Amino acid sequence: MNIIISNNRDKPIYEQIVSQVKNMIMNEELLAGESLPSMRALAKSIHVSVITVQRAYEELQRDGFIETEIGRGTYILARNKDFYKEQKQKEIEEHLQSAIAIAKENAIPLDKIVEVLKILYLEE
Secondary structure, three states: OOOOOOOOOOOOHHHHHHHHHHHHHHOOOOOOOOEEOOHHHHHHHHOOOHHHHHHHHHHHHHOOOEEEEOOOEEEEOOOOHHHHHHHHHHHHHHHHHHHHHHHHHOOOOHHHHHHHHHHHHHOO
């Protein structure tokens, strides 16, 4: 499992771990039933505190992405990808609502917003 941690980001380290593991699950790089490294092993490999990894694993477990069983370890749960994608789409819609409100307040036309959205989406 390849987790890359950046100390220069605004996002806390445990959130970086959570988002990267979720992305790996959604991209099927991690499959249901596959085991994850122990908290101690992951912490050592990415040079962070075990407590940081524990917090990330707790959040992933709370969100239904992983399960930890005594004697078996931590593994990926079968997760409804459509449910996760729906959650992310809702989050995107909330951000777009804010952008639309700002655009309307400043009389920025819809076609300009669509143009900017296309440019930003196609970047990278």
